[in-house]
Amino acid sequence: MLIRSNKTSDLTENDVTDEKVYRDRRNILKGLGFIGAGSLLTQPAHAFNWFGSDDEDLFQTNELTFSQPRAFQSDEALTPEDKVTQYNNFYEFGTGKDDPYANAQDFKVDPWTLTVDGLVENPITLSFDDLFKRYGLEERIYRLRCVEAWSMVIPWIGFELGKLLKDAKPLSGARFVAFETLFDPEQMPGQRSRFVGGGIDYPYVEGLRLDEAMHPLTLMSVGLYGKTLPPQNGAPIRLVVPWKYGFKSIKSVVRIKLTNLMPPTTWNILAPHEYGFYANVNPTVDHPRWSQARERRITTGGLLARNRIETQMFNGYEEVAPLYKDLDLRKFY
Amino acid sequence: MRVKPIKSLVQKPVRIPTHLLTTVKSAIHLISLSWVAYMLYLTISDAIPGDPVDALLHFTGMGAVNLLLLSLTVTPLAMLFKAGSLINLRRLLGLYAFLYASLHILTYVLFELQLEWTLIGAEIIKRPFITVGFVAFIILLLLSATSTSALKKRMGSGWQRLHNWIYVAAPLAVIHFYWSVKTAELEPIIYILVLVLLFWLRRDKIARFIARSR
Ligand code: HEM
Numbered sequence: 001m002l003i004r005s006n007k008t009s010d011l012t013e014n015d016v017t018d019e020k021v022y023r024d025r026r027n028i029l030k031g032l033g034f035i036g037a038g039s040l041l042t043q044p045a046h047a048f049n050w051f052g053s054d055d056e057d058l059f060q061t062n063e064l065t066f067s068q069p070r071a072f073q074s075d076e077a078l079t080p081e082d083k084v085t086q087y088n089n090f091y092e093f094g095t096g097k098d099d100p101y102a103n104a105q106d107f108k109v110d111p112w113t114l115t116v117d118g119l120v121e122n123p124i125t126l127s128f129d130d131l132f133k134r135y136g137l138e139e140r141i142y143r144l145r146c147v148e149a150w151s152m153v154i155p156w157i158g159f160e161l162g163k164l165l166k167d168a169k170p171l172s173g174a175r176f177v178a179f180e181t182l183f184d185p186e187q188m189p190g191q192r193s194r195f196v197g198g199g200i201d202y203p204y205v206e207g208l209r210l211d212e213a214m215h216p217l218t219l220m221s222v223g224l225y226g227k228t229l230p231p232q233n234g235a236p237i238r239l240v241v242p243w244k245y246g247f248k249s250i251k252s253v254v255r256i257k258l259t260n261l262m263p264p265t266t267w268n269i270l271a272p273h274e275y276g277f278y279a280n281v282n283p284t285v286d287h288p289r290w291s292q293a294r295e296r297r298i299t300t301g302g303l304l305a306r307n308r309i310e311t312q313m314f315n316g317y318e319e320v321a322p323l324y325k326d327l328d329l330r331k332f333y
Numbered sequence: 334m335r336v337k338p339i340k341s342l343v344q345k346p347v348r349i350p351t352h353l354l355t356t357v358k359s360a361i362h363l364i365s366l367s368w369v370a371y372m373l374y375l376t377i378s379d380a381i382p383g384d385p386v387d388a389l390l391h392f393t394g395m396g397a398v399n400l401l402l403l404s405l406t407v408t409p410l411a412m413l414f415k416a417g418s419l420i421n422l423r424r425l426l427g428l429y430a431f432l433y434a435s436l437h438i439l440t441y442v443l444f445e446l447q448l449e450w451t452l453i454g455a456e457i458i459k460r461p462f463i464t465v466g467f468v469a470f471i472i473l474l475l476l477s478a479t480s481t482s483a484l485k486k487r488m489g490s491g492w493q494r495l496h497n498w499i500y501v502a503a504p505l506a507v508i509h510f511y512w513s514v515k516t517a518e519l520e521p522i523i524y525i526l527v528l529v530l531l532f533w534l535r536r537d538k539i540a541r542f543i544a545r546s547r
Pocket residue numbers: 390391392393394395397398401434437438441463466467468469470506509510513514
């Protein structure tokens with residue numbers, strides 16, 4: 001709210017409604033491109049925290065208990081938490097990098113159901129609590145390489161997708177795994193309006209080959225920096241595939257379906273010549289509008305940081321190379 | 334075919350007091366300079382959550398386009414209200430558009446590509462959205478370099494002909510903006526509509542420009 005002197009503790013029913021109306025209005029303004037008329041308005045505004053949520057109305061995250069296997073720790077500089085949580089692509093909450101943080105704080109994650117079905121012997125339904133309890137959680141520090149040529153280093157917390165899939169017992173015909181994000185236009189302004197959501201046909205869908213999904217690096221993440229995920233990072237559960245461009249790592253997943261055919265994937269539908277099904281990080285295959293040979297690593301140091309580094313094949317996760325030994329990665333980008 | 338200029342909305346010319354005009358000019362100076370200085374401070378000190386390079390690239394790009402379109406509203410306003418003295422604002426806004434565009438490109442070269450020279454050349458040639466931005470920038474550069482009153486006098490009618498190229502630079506800048514976003518977004522579409530409106534208000538001029546360059 002623009003002007004508010006009372007503390008959250010004296011919030012009345014009315015104030016709560018106001019807050020919602022205010023946010024909706026803000027979205028309308030954004031939709032019309034007024035607030036969004038360039039960061040001439042939004043960037044400094046966010047710096048002053050006019051529109052950005054005050055701390056008291058931030059989404060509540062909780063501490064998690066997890067192990068820290070040595071193999072997945074790292075001595076690379078981490079991306080600070082505020083950058084991981086305030087610089088996001090999550091078009092369900094708006095196309096600007098600061099939109100998800102600004103618009104997602106009221107997102108409801110409990111109750112949640114994640115179903116695993118399709119070509120499996122044993123379909124599974126996970127409740128909100130199951131997400132954190134069914135499998136032991138571990139911290140894994142992974143590089144995240146966005147297709148837009150920037151990257152971060154993030155301490156995720158989660159469990160291997162392979163464990164969940166094994167429990168579901170894939171049938172012999174299963175060759176692919178299809179993922180789907182929550183569809184809830186009430187909560188996701190980008191799904192309500194084509195203009196807020198960048199003209200994507202929601203729900204957002206992604207897919208992996210079954211062997212990619214079973215790879216031990218493939219993670220279902222429920223947290224970062226020691227706590228449960230905030231909505232802008234894909235609460236309560238998201239995929240993390242560290243050797244692929246970030247858009248493969250679908251957020252706020254409600255369904256995992258095993259299939260025999262290659263499933264459609266959102267960015268591939270939108271621009272097939274720019275985004276392939278595989279989307280493996282590959283410095284030798286450029287995006288039509290920019291080079292993928294190098295990337296800027298976002299950590300600290302501000303504008304003057306010399307942070308441009310070589311992009312590594314498979315984002316440096318060479319152990320996945322055998323998955324693609326028979327595949328022409330130029331053709332199947 | 335001769336297209337008539339737009340009719341003014343007023344009978345008598347609106348006279349704008351000199352001190353008001355001076356105030357508006359000072360405000361343009363103050364806002365354009367302090368805003369970008371503030372953004373530089375925020376990005377250099379890493380006070381922006383997220384990527385400082387992206388934030389500055391976005392800010393300077395939007396600033397350049399906004400100032401460019403503002404400079405194009407000056408003449409229609411002056412005509413609609415018969416307020417000739419407004420024309421003084423055009424050069425100022427145009428020069429700030431150029432300053433912002435220059436900072437935009439400097440941000441790209443110094444902080445995004447970090448002086449990877451071979452890539453810079455390749456990007457300008459290979460990527461249509463960069464090519465378009467580059468051409469827009471070259472036009473702005475030529476217009477800015479010839480913007481002094483002395484040169485205007487010396488160049489005679491050639492000056493006007495050169496400066497008509499603003500009607501090429503502006504759409505190129507907006508196309509570059511439209512092209513730079515990943516999906517259909519409303520913001521660039523609004524800019525296209527505003528540009529169409531501005532062109533419509535100067536349809537007489539543009540008709541002549543097109544006729545002459547045939
Ligand atoms: C050689 C010249 C230019 C280069 C290399 C260049 C480069 C870029 C790049 C890399 C982006 C960011 C794309 C992205 O991150 O999505 C961008 C966006 C943009 N540029 Fe330029 N540009 C040039 C000229 C111009 C000019 C002359 C203007 C305006 C007068 C301009 C206005 C914009 C705008 C409005 C955006 C969109 C900002 C945003 O939404 O983030 N550019 N440009």
